Amino acid sequence: MTPETVGPLSRLVDVRNIPPRGQEKRVDTSPEERSALAKDFGLPGIRALSGEYKLTSTAKGIHVVGVVKASITQVCVVTMEPFDSDIAEDVEVDFAEPSGMPAEPPTDINEYEPPDEIVNGQVDLGALTAEFLALGLDPYPRKPGVDFNHNDPAGAKDSPFAALGKLKGEK
Numbered sequence: 001m002t003p004e005t006v007g008p009l010s011r012l013v014d015v016r017n018i019p020p021r022g023q024e025k026r027v028d029t030s031p032e033e034r035s036a037l038a039k040d041f042g043l044p045g046i047r048a049l050s051g052e053y054k055l056t057s058t059a060k061g062i063h064v065v066g067v068v069k070a071s072i073t074q075v076c077v078v079t080m081e082p083f084d085s086d087i088a089e090d091v092e093v094d095f096a097e098p099s100g101m102p103a104e105p106p107t108d109i110n111e112y113e114p115p116d117e118i119v120n121g122q123v124d125l126g127a128l129t130a131e132f133l134a135l136g137l138d139p140y141p142r143k144p145g146v147d148f149n150h151n152d153p154a155g156a157k158d159s160p161f162a163a164l165g166k167l168k169g170e171k
């Protein structure tokens with residue numbers, strides 16, 4: 001996440017006074033925000049979108065756990081028909097002040113997950129909600145029950161390679 005607000009969904013939370021037991025926060029979205037996000041993500045629609053989070057203080061910053069839930073409309077890549085689906089994406093993210101971030105990642109880069117940045121004492125749970133919705137989207141959505149059958153023997157005769165197959169068989 002960047003210091004400035006990104007995208008149509010923003011819910012800034014001041015993290016300077018999080019109680020020791022933690023703090024629960026919920027992000028609910030308006031129809032206008034869902035419409036703007038649907039446009040950004042190339043979806044026909046987002047019927048519902050919310051995030052439920054627990055923020056706890058750590059020695060280095062803030063730890064956020066929760067879940068993003070959405071009811072969306074997607075377009076099937078096989079039939080090109082719209083269909084509805086639900087997403088539930090688990091969230092676990094650490095935030096730290098820029099001064100608290102390590103100058104260099106540990107030597108084993110595969111295990112290093114740098115913290116997101118706390119900016120002006122705030123984190124944006126709206127941007128986090130949108131980010132995890134994007135992560136939960138199937139890049140090649142298929143309508144339930146639709147199968148992509150690329151070995152269709154009936155269509156093989158119409159294939160551009162069918163003529164080559166005939167030539168090969170004539171030898």
